[in-house]
């Protein structure tokens with residue numbers, strides 16, 4: 122049984138404020154210690170209100186590098202691009218001074234894009250602050266149930282790494298190729314915030330937390346010892 126507790130917020134504003142505040146605190150601590158900081162964030166529908174708040178944080182954003190925990194293998198012009206979401210919601214206002222490190226690279230295979238992203242990220246060191254979302258199927262990053270890449274992404278014995286993820290077969294998610302950080306990247310982060318909304322995701326999280334770390338991303342994340350905080354609101 123996991124001892125990770127879900128922190129419950131009565132409204133979305135308080136939840137988004139708390140998520141953004143914790144990420145900002147972690148980035149501020151990293152800037153204080155090393156004069157640089159690295160943030161990695163999720164795509165999808167959950168992060169926008171958090172990114173809009175984090176963008177206003179009183180940080181020296183010129184010393185912050187920003188990347189994604191996962192990405193679709195599509196250009197930024199695509200509405201499916203997580204980089205596009207991040208540029209529109211986080212890399213604005215004060216945070217526009219941050220340096221963005223993409224996971225997607227044009228005109229190369231998804232595996233080559235992952236290798237290029239891995240090389241760029243390796244130069245930055247460990248993640249200081251991570252914002253994760255979770256799909257209703259229990260996926261975090263691009264760790265999808267049934268994916269042939271899932272076990273590799275969940276393997277804690279590996280070094281922090283970036284992998285190409287093929288589309289799911291027979292109508293399974295994901296529909297497009299993806300690029301994803303692995304569990305060891307999250308395990309070695311300074312702070313990991315998992316932002317959840319809605320009754321369904323809460324139930325999925327509770328069920329998955331008690332699951333098998335070899336095949337269930339939430340169970341693997343908890344078992345990895347990642348410094349995880351789970352913030353939920355309706």
Ligand SMILES: O=C1O[C@H](COP(=O)(O)O)[C@@H](O)[C@H](O)[C@H]1O
Nearest residue numbers: 163164165166167191254255256
């Ligand atoms: O595909 C993705 O989905 C998850 C969850 O998205 P949400 O819309 O349910 O918030 C997200 O965390 C991940 O980064 C994204 O690529």
